[in-house]
Amino acid sequence: MCANKDVGGLGFRDISVFNRAILAKQGWRLATNSNSLAAHVLKNCYYPDTSFLNAKVISWGSQTWKKFLWGRGIITAGSRWRIGTGSTISIYGDRWIPRPSTFHVISPRVFRDFMTINSLLLPSGGWKVPLIVSSFLADDDEAILNLPTGSSYSHDSLLWHFEKSGNYSVRSGYKIGMSLDCRASISSSSGLEAWWKFL
Known part of the structure; x- marks a missing residue:
C-alpha cells in the first residue's frame, strides 16, 4: 500500500x-x-x-x-509547456502534448531532433494542419490540433497540467508525489523479488 x-x-x-x-x-x-x-x-x-x-x-x-x-x-x-511562439519548445525533446504522464510526442520521428514547434505554426499563429496530419500519428495530431497557440509576441511558458489555472498547487503536487512514491515502491519491491528469485 x-x-x-x-x-x-x-x-x-x-x-x-x-x-x-x-x-x-x-x-x-x-x-x-x-x-x-x-x-x-x-x-x-x-x-x-x-x-x-x-x-x-x-x-x-x-x-x-x-x-x-x-x-x-x-x-x-x-508540468508541460504552454505554446507561445513555439521557438523554445523542442518537438521531440520537450513535454508539451496534454497527455499525462509523459506529455511527449509518441509518433515516429520525421523531423530533425533540434526542430522546434514554431516550424509547425503558420505566421498567423495557427497550426499547419496538413503538415501535422501527415507527420504525426492520429493520437498526436488530434492532441496537437486541439492545443491553443499564442501570438507571435507571446512567450512559451511552463504550465502545471493538473490545475485549471496552470499554476502549481501543493495539493495536486502531493497527488503527483504520491504516484511517484508508489511507482518507486513498486519498482523497488519488483527488483527485490527478482533478486530473491535469482538467488
Missing part, C-alpha cells in the same frame, strides 16, 4: 511526500519567475548556463539546493 495515516487532519497522508510537494512549490517559483532575487542568486551559483529544470545535481551544493532538486521531480512529472 502507498497511503499512510493522514497528516494533521489536512488530507495529506505521507509527511515525506507532503514536504516534497512544498519544496516543489519553491522550485516552481524558480522555474516560472526567473527574474526573482532568489532565482538570480541560485542561478549564478548552481545553474549559470541552463534553467532550473535542467540543472545538474552537484556534490558541493547546499542541503537547501539538494532539497529543491528533490522537489523538482514533482514539477517534472506534472
Whole structure:
C-alpha cells in the first residue's frame, strides 16, 4: 500500500511526500519567475548556463539546493509547456502534448531532433494542419490540433497540467508525489523479488 495515516487532519497522508510537494512549490517559483532575487542568486551559483529544470545535481551544493532538486521531480512529472511562439519548445525533446504522464510526442520521428514547434505554426499563429496530419500519428495530431497557440509576441511558458489555472498547487503536487512514491515502491519491491528469485 502507498497511503499512510493522514497528516494533521489536512488530507495529506505521507509527511515525506507532503514536504516534497512544498519544496516543489519553491522550485516552481524558480522555474516560472526567473527574474526573482532568489532565482538570480541560485542561478549564478548552481545553474549559470541552463534553467532550473535542467540543472545538474552537484556534490558541493547546499542541503537547501539538494532539497529543491528533490522537489523538482514533482514539477517534472506534472508540468508541460504552454505554446507561445513555439521557438523554445523542442518537438521531440520537450513535454508539451496534454497527455499525462509523459506529455511527449509518441509518433515516429520525421523531423530533425533540434526542430522546434514554431516550424509547425503558420505566421498567423495557427497550426499547419496538413503538415501535422501527415507527420504525426492520429493520437498526436488530434492532441496537437486541439492545443491553443499564442501570438507571435507571446512567450512559451511552463504550465502545471493538473490545475485549471496552470499554476502549481501543493495539493495536486502531493497527488503527483504520491504516484511517484508508489511507482518507486513498486519498482523497488519488483527488483527485490527478482533478486530473491535469482538467488
